[in-house]
Amino acid sequence: MNTFEKLKRLVVGKALRTEQAIHERLSKKVALAVFSSDALSSTAYATEEILLVLATAYAFGQTNSFGYVIPISMAIATLLIIVAISYRQTIHAYPNGGGAYIVAKENLGTVPGLVAGASLLVDYVLTVSVSIAAGVAAITSAAQGTKFAWITGHRVAICLGFIVIIAVANLRGVRESGSLFALPTYIFLVSFLFMIGYGIVYYFLYDGVVPQPVGEDVMLAEGYLPQGLTLFLLLGAFSNGCAALTGIEAISNGVMAFKKPESKNAAKTLIVMAILLCTMFLGTSVLAYLFGVHPHADETVISQFARHIFTGGMGWFYFVVQASTAAILVLAANTAFADFPRLSSLLARDRFLPRQFANRGDKLVFSNGILILALFSALLIVGFGGDTSRLIPLYAVGVFLSFTLSQAGMVRHWLKVRRFDDYDDAIHQSAVEGEKSIPDLHLAIEQSRAPRFVSDDVTSRQHWKKSLVINLIGAIATAVVLTVFILTKFMHGAWLVVVMIPVLVFLFMAIHRHYVSVARQLSMETIHDTLPPIHHTVIVPISGIHRGVIKALQYAKSIAPDNVSAVYVDFDEDATAKLREYWDKLDLGVKLVILPSPYRELTRPLLRYIHKVDRLRDDDIVTVVLPEFVPKKWWQQLLHNQSSLLLKGALLFKEGIIVTNVPYHLN
């Protein structure tokens, strides 16, 4: 216990007092850094994932196929704009944070809310796996051609190392502080935008094509065979590229972290982020197209053209691009380490996940959520060999499902707003409905749900029709894309997510049913205010007569002066006879019961006897007082029979029996 405690302190550091929780308010510039790493970082792999699918047509002989990267990227950018505008509505309607779980649950009902919650949990796990895998790919790509090229063979180990570092940092209580995020994010932004500008200039001044490595084939997307260009293939490429949209919802979840006026600032930041994301994503696709980059196993697409354009005196800048790409990807993974535990704590407070996820650990973080996320993302990394392109088919399915539910929830929200003449009625009505789902209990369980349905944007409810149309377009667009995802990615791995989400929802509901049933059974409704006296019957199992047994008998007699029986299991006639003789000599005023045990068992005859005594009367409470000697050192316990432990375990499941341990401590 103590050793474990010491080890824990060494890894996670000193415990923090509850008052030490910091509620930082972020400026727009810092907030952009904090909330956009997930979204922006996906430009590091989105273009490549499109090219990998197009490569299947290239390998089939259609050499012009890579040109489709431009229209596909433009389609994705359009979708991005639609989703961003749609989420702008959510920011205004849910200034206290409108995650998909909350929006869907409040507007569409519990099950859609849980579906959104499950989708998000699954996708947070994938965010960690995909981001870390892509970050490590940026590092191993930079190592190509240097003496460090051998690290490519240790991808999985490096990924796991990063997961452990991020998990420990989060267990120690790294919060989304501006200082941590701002610098790498802005270095990434600047260097990436510079690369795009410089690349386009370079293309028109110098030679335009990245030379293909000799003897290496173009890489195809996982599970695809060379095939002709079809609409289905193009949709597959589109689906893969939509990974660029993941993380765009982050700002709408964290509105309350902005400086006042929160919603306005958040909305502006969202638009800036969307524009930056569009620019960077489209820029990357254009450069890849211009320089005729083909996807390859050992080097990322970005690394290929960056290495090509930054030559001579600019060679060092290539490493700046790769390093800042790796850094922002690690930050993106870190974001999931804040989001996953926060969402699972929300689910746990609503009793859809085990209670252990609800409470902050002694570093004020949701430790259990962090550990579970680290475990599952590590399993995915190992299972998929730390390969981004093998993980991509699983990715973004959950995100788009949550997008769709969230936008649909907003549609419903605007319809509700319309129904009430006075907006405040709507607030009240919704609060009443929300409370009904949880039985009124006097359990001292912290509920602490923040009021959610309070809009600070007066205009939003005046223009409900316009808002409804925007969110409807968002909902339809994301629903269509989700359908495309499932059709094109199902066989490549998305089936796993499609199976997982209902399983999780089922699990949430089973857990909820259990908690509700427990709460009902523990309910105080029919309890009287007085505590009636008890008629005691006490049984003391003994293994002989010694000081420990005497102490237990004394205790037993003090509870039930006239109703104690000592029970001894007979293994050996001689020993039993001796014991009985000594017992009679002692004259303790306690009845001695001898139980036969032809099979030299201890627990079974005792349990049978206790059961028999229990059935004798209905108005008594049976207590089993167990004499137990406790050695000084834990290992000395191994030198004694563990029968008391076995008996305790067996009695735990016997209804109505109370167990008292009377320990006798040894030196």
Place this chain on the structure above:
Amino acid sequence: MNTFEKLKRLVVGKALRTEQAIHERLSKKVALAVFSSDALSSTAYATEEILLVLATAYAFGQTNSFGYVIPISMAIATLLIIVAISYRQTIHAYPNGGGAYIVAKENLGTVPGLVAGASLLVDYVLTVSVSIAAGVAAITSAAQGTKFAWITGHRVAICLGFIVIIAVANLRGVRESGSLFALPTYIFLVSFLFMIGYGIVYYFLYDGVVPQPVGEDVMLAEGYLPQGLTLFLLLGAFSNGCAALTGIEAISNGVMAFKKPESKNAAKTLIVMAILLCTMFLGTSVLAYLFGVHPHADETVISQFARHIFTGGMGWFYFVVQASTAAILVLAANTAFADFPRLSSLLARDRFLPRQFANRGDKLVFSNGILILALFSALLIVGFGGDTSRLIPLYAVGVFLSFTLSQAGMVRHWLKVRRFDDYDDAIHQSAVEGEKSIPDLHLAIEQSRAPRFVSDDVTSRQHWKKSLVINLIGAIATAVVLTVFILTKFMHGAWLVVVMIPVLVFLFMAIHRHYVSVARQLSMETIHDTLPPIHHTVIVPISGIHRGVIKALQYAKSIAPDNVSAVYVDFDEDATAKLREYWDKLDLGVKLVILPSPYRELTRPLLRYIHKVDRLRDDDIVTVVLPEFVPKKWWQQLLHNQSSLLLKGALLFKEGIIVTNVPYHLN
């Protein structure tokens, strides 16, 4: 629990009643089979182990070196006769079984007894490993040249398979029944003796030398380099060959299993066994010499000459020899599975091993001893690659140490006999001394030690001088051989045994000290006959107010009507305020204590409070009543905080605190 129980029944079969223990009395013929498998089976490898050492001189160029097998074998045979005669004395002096542990402990003192016990335990483990390895070698040798030759590569797996089979058979309660042992032992005896006779005739009629396999080098003993013949090398060969003597003590341990007159029958059987062992061992060495057999890695020496002499129509007899050799070696391992648990139960009853080894399991066998033996012998098999010749340097060291102590104990025995005019005085004196070592306790622990010091052979005490000389010669001879062992085998592996034996003795004594100290602390010496009343203080930690808590409070109030406090740990101000309000409304007549917990810990503030209450008065007993709800299914427990469990664990080590669980069972 139930699943485990079912699985156990499947593996070990139905439980047996105590009365079902069978005490079989054996005729001399059956006893020979039961007790001699260990000793006789060693002829299967003893000669080969001598040749392996001599091969180092052969490889050095001294081609005549194998000739030394004959004088070395004769020296070993002489030693065998001395030891057998020496043990004949023990049979007469200890008709109830004179194991080295008992003889050394009674005559030389506790430490020599424990050294003998430790030596024997170590050697029983080695008996299993060596016998199984040699048995599997007999099987793989027979497979050479057949289509089953590939099994040689799976030696370790086959060995482990045999160990599992023997262990399970013993757990199921196979006893040393005549029917099991007689047939294979006598087939082995007859076929082996026939092989020796036939081999000698064959040598004089036909070609005398076994052709050496082409391209295969002679095998050397593990750890030896080619070297010239020295006295040291010859002593090394002698030491290896002494493995032939292991098991010779078996009859003296089991005198009480013989039909009446026990001692006479046992003594006769011992002499017959010694003669058979001499004949078979010398015969094997002579045949190996005559046919010029060299030791090889893939085929045993016996297999080589047996394959050579049994050709043509007699080919099948070769397989009879190999099969019966393998069978008797497996039986020899089985013998250790009876001896090891029996010795460890003796040690456990004398409190030198954990109590768990003392009791018979529900199949009336000492299950824990069987499992430990199987585990350690399996570890040795894996560690030494299932190779007999690598295990041999460790073997027989323990046996010869126990021989020496046992014989020295007998010398002391005869000196004691001399001291008393009347033999009965000696018996009485010894019994008194024996009892003194264990404190007089009223623990109901079965002592059940059979009287050991009762001789039925009147002549033995009349001729104490002759007996003393015989045992003295035995003691000196085995002591000298033991010294030779340690000198020649130390570097080849015997160091492990030399280290293990004192470690075990140290462990035995530490365990004994613990038990004696416990017994003293639990002693009833200063206990009064009446049980004085107790002043109770009761603390009920609560996590809220619900039916389970009410039940616990009711129980607490029934023990200490005016002295109960409910304790609540404050994690959240609002929840605490609500709880206090509801508590006041209920008006239960119980004081509510609120404990602050700035680090959101539960256990520590509670423990601090309990400690504080405990220190308040000296004349009370503090009981912590823990309300606990027990879900219907065990996995549902995972959905609840395990704080009650943690608290229980922490309280176990707090002196003077009594813990009562008041379970509330849920549906």
